[in-house]
Amino acid sequence: MYMVFRMPPLWLRGWCCWLLLWLGVAGSAQAEPLQLTQARASIEIGGNVQSVDATLPYVWDIWHKGAQGHAVFEMSLPLADVPDEPVLLYFVRLGNAYEVRLNGNLLDRRGDLHQFDGDDFAQIPRIMSIPAGVLEHDNQLQVRIRADHARRAGVAAPWVGTRDEVMPLYDAEYLQRVTGTRVVVIVGLLMGSVALALWWTQVDPTSPGKRREPLYLFAAVAEYAWSLRVGGTLLASPPVPRFWWDILSIEAIGVWVAAMLMFSAMAVDWRGRFSGPYLERALQALLLSGIPCAVGAQWGSLWMLTAWYTSLGLVALAFVVEYCWAAVRQGSALHRWIAATLILNMCVGIRDWAVFRMQMTLGGNTLMRYSSLVFGFLLLYIVLRRFREANAQVFHLLSTMEAQVASKERALQTSYAQLELLAREQERVNERTRILRDLHDGVGAYISTAIRQLQSGKSSNHEVLQTLRDSLEQIKLSIDVMHLPAGDVTGLLANLRYRLEPKLSAADIALSWDVDQIEPVKRLDAAGMRHLQFMVFEALSNVLQHAHASQLRIVAKAHGHIVVIRIVDNGVGFETARPMRKGLLALHERARAIHAALAIHSRAGQTEVEITLD
Numbered sequence: 001m002y003m004v005f006r007m008p009p010l011w012l013r014g015w016c017c018w019l020l021l022w023l024g025v026a027g028s029a030q031a032e033p034l035q036l037t038q039a040r041a042s043i044e045i046g047g048n049v050q051s052v053d054a055t056l057p058y059v060w061d062i063w064h065k066g067a068q069g070h071a072v073f074e075m076s077l078p079l080a081d082v083p084d085e086p087v088l089l090y091f092v093r094l095g096n097a098y099e100v101r102l103n104g105n106l107l108d109r110r111g112d113l114h115q116f117d118g119d120d121f122a123q124i125p126r127i128m129s130i131p132a133g134v135l136e137h138d139n140q141l142q143v144r145i146r147a148d149h150a151r152r153a154g155v156a157a158p159w160v161g162t163r164d165e166v167m168p169l170y171d172a173e174y175l176q177r178v179t180g181t182r183v184v185v186i187v188g189l190l191m192g193s194v195a196l197a198l199w200w201t202q203v204d205p206t207s208p209g210k211r212r213e214p215l216y217l218f219a220a221v222a223e224y225a226w227s228l229r230v231g232g233t234l235l236a237s238p239p240v241p242r243f244w245w246d247i248l249s250i251e252a253i254g255v256w257v258a259a260m261l262m263f264s265a266m267a268v269d270w271r272g273r274f275s276g277p278y279l280e281r282a283l284q285a286l287l288l289s290g291i292p293c294a295v296g297a298q299w300g301s302l303w304m305l306t307a308w309y310t311s312l313g314l315v316a317l318a319f320v321v322e323y324c325w326a327a328v329r330q331g332s333a334l335h336r337w338i339a340a341t342l343i344l345n346m347c348v349g350i351r352d353w354a355v356f357r358m359q360m361t362l363g364g365n366t367l368m369r370y371s372s373l374v375f376g377f378l379l380l381y382i383v384l385r386r387f388r389e390a391n392a393q394v395f396h397l398l399s400t401m402e403a404q405v406a407s408k409e410r411a412l413q414t415s416y417a418q419l420e421l422l423a424r425e426q427e428r429v430n431e432r433t434r435i436l437r438d439l440h441d442g443v444g445a446y447i448s449t450a451i452r453q454l455q456s457g458k459s460s461n462h463e464v465l466q467t468l469r470d471s472l473e474q475i476k477l478s479i480d481v482m483h484l485p486a487g488d489v490t491g492l493l494a495n496l497r498y499r500l501e502p503k504l505s506a507a508d509i510a511l512s513w514d515v516d517q518i519e520p521v522k523r524l525d526a527a528g529m530r531h532l533q534f535m536v537f538e539a540l541s542n543v544l545q546h547a548h549a550s551q552l553r554i555v556a557k558a559h560g561h562i563v564v565i566r567i568v569d570n571g572v573g574f575e576t577a578r579p580m581r582k583g584l585l586a587l588h589e590r591a592r593a594i595h596a597a598l599a600i601h602s603r604a605g606q607t608e609v610e611i612t613l614d
Helices: 010-029 163-201 214-234 242-267 277-298 302-330 333-358 373-456 461-483 489-506 526-547 582-593
Strands: 038-045 048-055 069-078 087-091 097-102 105-110 126-130 138-147 159-161 510-515 551-559 562-569 597-603 606-613
Touching (some): 105 126, 126 163, 163 214, 163 373, 214 242, 214 373, 242 277, 242 302, 277 302, 302 333, 489 526, 489 562, 526 562, 526 582, 526 606, 582 597
Parallel strands (some): 510 551
Antiparallel strands (some): 038 048, 038 069, 069 138, 087 126, 087 159, 097 105, 097 138, 551 562, 562 606
């Protein structure tokens, strides 16, 4: 059997050739700086000095665990061609304090070489310029350091070369260890401040004591602790003594791990064997034990710090395993995202622990400082998600409320229509009641009197006819009042005068009229006008029928908003103390109906009826 191979397309072959050519040119064009890896070292620990041949990088904590001291490294730098322009000398890590000389010329010095546990300048890469004229064919590079125990002191293999050769190495390392660290610290502090503000402001008003959301508090503590831990690498001179600063930095790792685990559990309301009280007690024990372990590491027992890191990792690993298993089985999308973030940080943490605790490398960068940023983005996602859910709930509530308000409005409109119908019906009933009452009190009374006169046989036809005429006058007065404007007291009295003055003249009663032009009384509606007309008509009828008077005076005056109507005759009078008859009872009842004050004074020779409207 033969296998047939087809040539790739012409355009693909052209691109491959171009790429290979470019890589070859780029590779040949990239110059390599010189790296010094061998040195003669003079080590001084506790007054004892020994000289050894050292291979760089020289990691102090590997060769002199738990000790502090000084060291001088002598390195040869032979050059075939002496450059006529400045060159650069670059150390990935150097110190804790250091002094660098080339051929006896001082290139750089940082920190006090004699004060242990002082300022630490080994946290960031160091680059030095070698001026033109200093280099020779045979050069001697001398590096003095002060090495504090458990502080990753030492000397990295230096690079020597032109600016174009060395600066890319320095820039790459500076970007990761300094610029990247600054970004992590700024983002961490920003996220922590946001989380703290949310914890302070987001209060559940329905919970006892107005409980705050602990999720945001754990997130804030974690971000602040990690910013403290990572940002310490940028501080050559810490704000507190170095001994306590290192303990604080170590404890910050435990605080960050504990807060992140609690944050992860609370973010999805997860309850497992390694959450809740068990996790809290384990983390509390680790945080308490972290202080003596950090102190022991400061005194030379690095194994205590390694054991503490291992214990912290095991607790975190147990939590992560169960948490991730629950996320895979029945977790939400957020649960799975947090699980993936935990796995990422666990893997990166194991890598950093192996590199910096087991291998004790000099230089290099911790990757966990960057992977930890994912928790900050998760916090932002949770905040945005809760904000979106809150907006959705508010929108739903508003929609529901709008529907309920519309439903209530329709119900109110229906109720209003029903009430309006009932009110109209009630108005018609009241109107019928009023008409019946007016007929009963006015026309009915006269008709009843006429019937009694006819039944008695004692009254003349003229008397019966007069009674019926009075009944007709009552009807006319009722019609008159319907056409009067509401509150027109003057018009009402004038109508009465027009209707009753002929009767008064026929009865030889002289009428004295003293009525002013009164502004309409606003509170007197049509019903009130009818009540007032009846009251005045009843008083005048009593004068005609019972008073035997020869003079009648009608007075109406306005005193501000108060109107006073007085009807005075010079008749025989009557006893006001005796039980009131039907006519007087009706007067008082109608006065109450229009909230008027009624006063009746009577004696022989004068009877006065006073109606006050206020």
